[in-house]
Amino acid sequence: MAVLKWLPSQAEYLHQQAVRLARAGGPQAAGVRERAEASASALRELLDPGQRAVVDGYASNRTTLLVVEGMREVGEGVPETRPSLESLKVDFDCQVLASRSQLLLNLCDNRAFAYDLDYNEMVRIVGNFKGGGQHKIPEEPAPEDVELSSHSGLALGAHTEPPYYCSFHATQRRSPAPSTLILTARWNPLQEPTQVIPVTPVLEALGEPVVDALTRKHYQFTRPDSYVPGDEDGRDVSIVDYNPHGDYAFRFSAYRFSACAGAPETAHRALAALQAGIANAERLQVTLDSSKAILINNTKALHCRDSIKDNRRILVRLFGYNRFSTAIVQSTDPMLVQG
Numbered sequence: 001m002a003v004l005k006w007l008p009s010q011a012e013y014l015h016q017q018a019v020r021l022a023r024a025g026g027p028q029a030a031g032v033r034e035r036a037e038a039s040a041s042a043l044r045e046l047l048d049p050g051q052r053a054v055v056d057g058y059a060s061n062r063t064t065l066l067v068v069e070g071m072r073e074v075g076e077g078v079p080e081t082r083p084s085l086e087s088l089k090v091d092f093d094c095q096v097l098a099s100r101s102q103l104l105l106n107l108c109d110n111r112a113f114a115y116d117l118d119y120n121e122m123v124r125i126v127g128n129f130k131g132g133g134q135h136k137i138p139e140e141p142a143p144e145d146v147e148l149s150s151h152s153g154l155a156l157g158a159h160t161e162p163p164y165y166c167s168f169h170a171t172q173r174r175s176p177a178p179s180t181l182i183l184t185a186r187w188n189p190l191q192e193p194t195q196v197i198p199v200t201p202v203l204e205a206l207g208e209p210v211v212d213a214l215t216r217k218h219y220q221f222t223r224p225d226s227y228v229p230g231d232e233d234g235r236d237v238s239i240v241d242y243n244p245h246g247d248y249a250f251r252f253s254a255y256r257f258s259a260c261a262g263a264p265e266t267a268h269r270a271l272a273a274l275q276a277g278i279a280n281a282e283r284l285q286v287t288l289d290s291s292k293a294i295l296i297n298n299t300k301a302l303h304c305r306d307s308i309k310d311n312r313r314i315l316v317r318l319f320g321y322n323r324f325s326t327a328i329v330q331s332t333d334p335m336l337v338q339g
């Protein structure tokens with residue numbers, strides 16, 4: 001885990017730039033991509049050598065989790081009740097946070113993007129909008145009808161962010177999983193943590209034969225309920241991939257993956273060993289608020305959460321691709337890719 005802590009003058013500059021980008025429409029607006037990149041270049045000039053080393057470490061895919069601290073708080077105090085998803089999507093303070101996250105992605109040599117699978121939405125508002133949390137919402141559905149996604153309040157087991165078809169390079173039809181997810185909080189009244197599980201120690205403990213089995217395309221997964229309808233679950237994918245630089249990427253969900261029918265016994269055993277390794281792995285706990293963000297390296301860390309307690313806990317999430325990933329790009333400004 002690495003920490004990037006801003007000095008007050010740097011934090012002020014970052015905030016002013018985020019407000020400027022939000023006024024221009026935020027990450028989804030045409031033209032903001034270029035402005036965010038320019039702001040990130042200017043911000044980079046303000047870094048001291050230690051900060052620059054931290055940023056470069058993340059950019060080169062060596063860092064599992066980057067915590068960004070000491071930013072300006074954004075927005076007023078916690079409201080009586082949670083606003084609707086629709087109003088949060090256009091909330092100016094959410095746009096400031098999202099713009100700040102886009103800028104931080106750029107600073108770390110990642111580019112913000114959206115999948116067509118996610119309705120081309122660059123900014124995801126994460127909260128209990130569809131039930132399943134500890135405290136019921138007014139329209140609480142029956143437990144069996146609660147959506148399994150970041151728009152519900154359910155506890156979510158360890159997972160990397162989908163899609164799970166490939167890492168690093170697009171296949172003929174599919175773009176890779178995100179390199180990074182960046183999270184910050186609009187509100188987190190009960191200081192409910194986000195948990196991050198570094199993958200490298202888990203794979204090291206499993207040993208080479210098991211990891212080798214995880215590189216074979218013997219696995220399948222189910223899709224999130226929140227994706228655009230019309231596609232099927234995925235089949236014949238691996239869990240671990242290597243690239244020519246000797247780097248690895250990991251894609252997995254404890255509640256979505258299984259071995260394909262007809263997969264060899266080694267594939268089943270490797271999956272069971274992986275599940276056990278993750279269950280016993282070290283968990284880093286980060287409590288987000290509007291002055292803090294985390295860049296989770298989605299190729300080297302899982303994340304999870306307990307069931308949401310306070311329904312006013314609202315996170316803002318963006319995805320980024322680093323320079324090692326190639327996607328099927330449908331539009332460059334804003335950057336939209338085929339999932």
Ligand SMILES: [Fe+2]
Nearest residue numbers: 150160161303
């Ligand atoms: Fe997630």
